[in-house]
Amino acid sequence: MRIRVGSLRPLVWVGPAVALIAIVVLWPVVVLVHSSLQNIAADGFVVGGAGGRNYSELWHEPALAGVVERTVIWVVVVVAVTLILSLALAQLFHQYFPLRRLARTALIAPWAASVMMTALIFRWALDPNVGAVNIILHALGLVHRFGSNQADWLGRPGWALVWMMIVAIFVSLPFTTYALLSGLQTIPGEVYEAAHVDGAGRGYMYRTITLPLLRPAILVATTINVINVFNSFPIIWEMTRGGPGYETSTTTTFMFILKQSFIGEAAAISVANFALVIVIVLVFLKVTRWKEAVT
């Protein structure tokens, strides 16, 4: 009896965490998959089973191909540019300079501010008539006339996407930079000194010492960014609502618009999103052989 109680003891410690994950993480996934297989009326009543019909409707959605393509571009560009800029920023913040502490603190601002607020501020700044961005561009001679097609950046899907990517990069920078900065701080100075003695140049040292030793930090930053950017909703919703039509929608905003009228189909695309994120992350970790990097 005493032995059985003893062997159950770890369960008591792990139990709350397991229960929390089961209730908060796993159960919604089960409900989601279940909803995607049901025929749900627009007012939330389950009319009956739908089998795979929600998925086939989704597959035949004319806007789907464009939305998926845009999502891939969105994730790849935002994460790649964020990472490149953050590598440079982390390097900068790793140096000693006056007011470094203040500068490091200031970097938190885009992260601490609500993303929705940041997106709104950018939307106003891009107003074709009175937006700050347009006023600056007009003064520089780049925007020729206020209120014109050219000044209406968010009305043109291509440019709207570019500006939304800029906002997404802006809000992703702080976290990524901090992740990389903490990675930089773990590299012992002696390694550089030794390389310097051996006559290595700065660029060579960066490629052969810094980048390889930063790999765990880069992997973590990339993985978390991919998930965050893929699921990013407020930036696109506040700036263009995914419009005109679905021309600036990613799978996340597309799902939200579908939900208004077609709940089952929206659940189906949520399941697809969920699966896609997991697949992307697994493939990424596999390709980069993360275990080797970490150990």
Added chain:
Amino acid sequence: MTKRLSAAAVALVAGLGIAACGSSSHSGGGGSAGSGGGGSTTLKLVAADYGTGPSNTSSKYWKGIATAFHKANPTISVKVTVVPWTNFDSEIQTMVQNHNYPDITEGDYFSDYAQQGLLYPASQVMANPGELLPVFKKQGTYNGVQYGMPFTTSTRTLFYNKQIFAKAGIHQAPKTWADIKADATKIKAMGKIGFGLPLGPEEAQAESLLWFLGDGGNYQDAAGKWTINSPQNVAAFTFMKGLVSAGDTEPHPGTQDRTPLWEQFAQGKIGMINGSPALVPIIQQAGVLKSSDWASVPIAGKTGPLTKTLGVCDNVAAFKAGGHAAQIKKFLDFAYQTKYQLQFDHEYDLLPATTAAANQLSSSSLYGSFIKALPGSIQYPSNTSWAQVKTQVQNQIGTAVTGSPSSVLGSLQSTAQKLG
């Protein structure tokens, strides 16, 4: 020690379970929240906001009624929630989808809720539904029973800026599409926006219908069959596309919502725009245009002004879930009093929905002509699928002025046919 800790852990797990259940099981809605102590009831009212800012938010209007009502009926309180128009549909849809029902809504009306049996018939929650303007009865009726009760109505007209017209050397209000095109071209040359065309999600379905009507088109034919991609409708959008590509409208109409454009009209930046009486207070509040600087005329059609315009009503719906039919009836009979109808109409320059209030206003110089146009006005489709079709129209029809009108309207037509 260990024993106590494990007991605490077990309690924590149990607590988590209860908390998780608690959050999802409370779906009865606010309707029942106030019932209990002393037989008092709290009705949950969700209304759209017709105001242009904090000074005239509809929250004030409804709270005023709620307070007066509570004085007369101390056992019933009304909890007022006001939602901006742009979010109204999705908020109500989300509440209903989550089975978190209000008792009363005022704003857009969803006939599919009547179909699902979620609503009280008008006869159960109003002493005399026959008082409501008969022209809007069909839109709120499902299977011969009226569920949607019009609360406020409006008709559409073409507003134009007389000042801009005079400067551009135009002496007549536009009557035809050709006039619109010619006038917009002249206004554009002055550096202003010729025609304001709001085809963004806020109310694209209204703007589109006004153009459809100009060519004898509509969303449906007389028999109730969808005709979204009829030759007339495609011709209307082809003409609009011509306006857009010539730069006679604001940039990218597919992304422009009605309210911001109305505000620009009020600032004197737009020559012509289709509007409702609700545009008038926006003009007055902006303080840029004097009342002699603008005018409103019948909407221009392909060959002449529309003889029948779009009549729109916003409805009250009463949800069954709370089981408060008697209390709702008391409140609605109170809120539909002529004085409150008139207060609403004066506040927002909209039209009444009861015969008594309409009669009082029909001799007014501001409202008279609008009210006379109401009985013959054209309505949106009354199908239960209209709510879903409307959402699709709002999201997609704006792309028809940049892409191909026939393919965009064609895809909306097939969605509508699928929804029935």
